[in-house]
Structure formats: C-alpha cells, structure tokens
Amino acid sequence: MSLEPVRAHDKVSLRDRDARPPKGLDADDDTLERKVDKLRDRLATLQEALYAESKQSLLVVLQARDAGGKDGTIRRVFSLVNPQGCDVHSFKQPTPQELAHDFLWRAHAVVPAHGMIGIFNRSQYEDVLAARVHKLVPKETWKKRFDQINDFERMLTENGVTIVKFFLHVSREEQRVRLLSRLTDPTKNWKFEAGDLKERDLWDDYTHAYRDVFRKCSTKWAPWYVVPADRKHARDYLVLDTLVSTLARMRPRYPKADPKTLALMKDLREPG
C-alpha cells in the first residue's frame, strides 16, 4: 500500500471518510508498528548517504489544518534521522521584514542545502491558503501565485532539490477531538490557540483552497500527496513509505576518496 501523487488538474476529494486509513493499514497492530520502525531505519540509512554525498537535497513540505498532525508527524517520522542532516522550518505569521519582500523570499532563504533534508512545517502554500481564505491579498495577487510557486519549485528541482509535498488530511470530527484534547490535557494546553476555532469555522473555504492547490500545483517535478491522517500509525507509514521511495530514487552515493588520498594510509598504518 503506497500513496499515489495527485495527478495535475485532478479534482481531489477531501471528504471526511477520505481521512480514514486505507485497507491494510486500518489496524493499529504490532505488524504495522514494526513496518513503521523498519521504514524509520531505512530513512535514517538513506539520509546518512545523502549527507555524505552532499550533492542534492530533499525538501519535504507539510501542510494540514489545525491539529492535522504536522508536529507529531515530524517527531515520529524523523525521530531516527540525524539532526545534523535535517533542518525544520516553521512558517508562522510573516514578520514585517518578510512582508516587505515577495512571498517566496522567506521560503527561498531556508531551502535545504546539498546533503540536507529540509522540512517545511507550513510553507509558501500559506500564501494561497490562509492569505486567500482571510482575504489578506486581492484575488488577482494570489491567483498568480500558483504559477509562481510552480516555477520556483521547478527551478529548485533543476538545481538538485527533490520536492515532496504532503497534505495531512483529517476529518472534521477528528479535528474536534484533537482540539478538545488540547484543552483537557495540560501538556497540550500550549498548542491551543483561540484562533483555531475561527479557522475551524472556515472549514469549507479551506477545503476549496486546498483543492485548488492540488489541482494547480501537483506537478511532475513536485508532486502533492494527500495522506489519510485520522490514524497516526497509518499516516506515519504512508509518509515514511513515500519518503523512502523518493530518497531511494535519488540514489545518494558515498563519495570515494581519490588514490592520492588513499596513499596517505601508509602514514597511519603504524602507531605513533
């Protein structure tokens, strides 16, 4: 069971039932957990080679509604990855300095360097999602951004950055349960923001905006994946499986030392 990328121009369904785990991943059993563990190991192994090679990088874009599981996905999917080879950037409300630039400026500044996995917790897509839903910019501005994002992402992929984009799709009911638990569980209080309820009221507007994003910006060079995310183990499995396939296709290779360097071995053969 693997995710398929959204095909360009496809109308993606984002019904509540699409958030349920697909067949074969719908039991939170030990088998699934063992598979997840195995993929985690595999991801860590591939990342070490990517880091050593240092010629290409992987950019992982994570988008979701509030309580969609972005933070948990990062913690659980990347938990075995060497933090030295992995950069996470959270895109918050733009600062005045960021607003004084084009909307891609702040994203470009934190694109992962060669050898790195970069994770965007929210991303440039906020500028065609929140910015659109809250009418922060006029329609003629955000409409142009789909192409601008596509061009930007193509340029990146032509320069050694592989891009994978995930939408963690949770149902309205699962979001309710998770938001409520942020209020009842004292170790989760800090995650709750009063604004979350206002965003929840805009559910359908976001659905609409997300569907446009997938339709217009799931490209051959930077595909979108819609992840059924109501259940954490299935979600982790699907994200990990996609990342591992992507990295395997990138074929990172450990660089070999040249003969001149290897000749230095003789100086190290004896103690001293």
Add this chain to the structure above:
Amino acid sequence: MSLEPVRAHDKVSLRDRDARPPKGLDADDDTLERKVDKLRDRLATLQEALYAESKQSLLVVLQARDAGGKDGTIRRVFSLVNPQGCDVHSFKQPTPQELAHDFLWRAHAVVPAHGMIGIFNRSQYEDVLAARVHKLVPKETWKKRFDQINDFERMLTENGVTIVKFFLHVSREEQRVRLLSRLTDPTKNWKFEAGDLKERDLWDDYTHAYRDVFRKCSTKWAPWYVVPADRKHARDYLVLDTLVSTLARMRPRYPKADPKTLALMKDLREPG
C-alpha cells in the same frame, strides 16, 4: 558516575589514558546500553517540555580533535530528540563575509531561540584553537578572546540560554585508528581530509591550546566538561547524563491555558 565540570584555573590533564572510560563504564555491555537508551528517552521528554515552554534554551558546544567523535555524538545522543526542537550548526572555515565581522558574530547569529536545543559542532572556540595554532591572528588578538567569550557567554546565560560545553577527548592512538578507518571503509572516505594529518602533527600545540581554553573559559555560567571519548558507549552515557541533569535543573514547564481559553471547551464538546 557523572562528569564534573572543569574548575576555573584548573590545569586539566589531557593524557592518552584520560581518554579511557572511567570505572563502571568500561564494559560495552548491555547494561550500559540500556542506561544510554533510558537517558535518550529522558532527554527527549525534557526537550518536549522545553519546546512547549519556549522561554529558555540550551546551547551545547562540542569540540574535539579530528575524528574525536563530534558527528557520531550528535547522531547517537540526539537521535530521539524531535528535530523540530533541535538546531545543529557546523562551524567551518569562516567565509569572507564572516571574516569581515568580529569572531563572535557568526556564533551569535545562530544561538538557539527560546524553546530550542542548539548544538554547535565546533564553535567560537575555534578562534582560540585553530586560529592560535595556525597563527592566523597575532597573539595580542587571540589572548583577548578568552575574556570576550566569557562575557558573551555570560550575557547569553543572563538572557535565558543555558550553556554546556563538551570536549570529546580521544587518545592519539584512537585517533590513528579512526583516521585509518576513514580510508579503509568506503562509507567513511568522505570524512577524510588530507588536512587531518597535518592537524595530527600539531597534536601538542592543540593540547596546549585546549588546556588554556578550559583553564580560562570553564566558568560557573558556562562550564567545560572533558569527556573520555575513546569508547563510544561511555562517551554517549556521560554526555547524555550531563545534558539530562542540566535540562532537569532548568525545570521546563508546560504552559497552562488561561480560564478564558479553557471556557472554549464547551464549543468542542459536541460533534459538528
């Protein structure tokens, strides 16, 4: 068995035998590995609270000779830590732009934000180590830097940054074995630099420079720990144990929601 910080003005011994694991940690057995696993879990738990609290940060400085194990320590010690709450910065040869500023400029720019663990892989100390040993700056310049570093670090600690500094101490023989393995093991070739052998020739100069660093810059507010690092499990244990005690003393607390926010629960009690 825990590490003691270097006491100010102490002359630290850096003999080869000081790199051996201390009694009680000298068997690479399952007991030690289980203890290391437990500390890793504890570190991850404390970090989650630090991140949630978002009022203070932890800066971990790692210094070592070549092949001293900085990369491996980062991978193994922080492997369970959420990458979202953890930034690693490697200090390489300064760029022209960095050289056009005071030596602390590039370090200040990457000090961990509130809530974060920041790891410096090498650090501002290179400017009293490599810079001194290779005579990149005159003595009257680097001599002033010890106090400048102390003042900088005190300012940081007075502003919510807790600092711990580790020197991973390996013996000359262990360094030889590790450098050789970089040449014989194809997955390690990429780590070998011809310059490593030149650095090895300067062993005593570095010993001298490091001893000055510990003597002058192990302060109450930013202590240095010398870690016997010839054996990886013992090294990991000692670093983890020190980090866990330090974080526990910082007492990170999950923020509580205010009553007004908690009142919003009623809107979430029913499906819809």
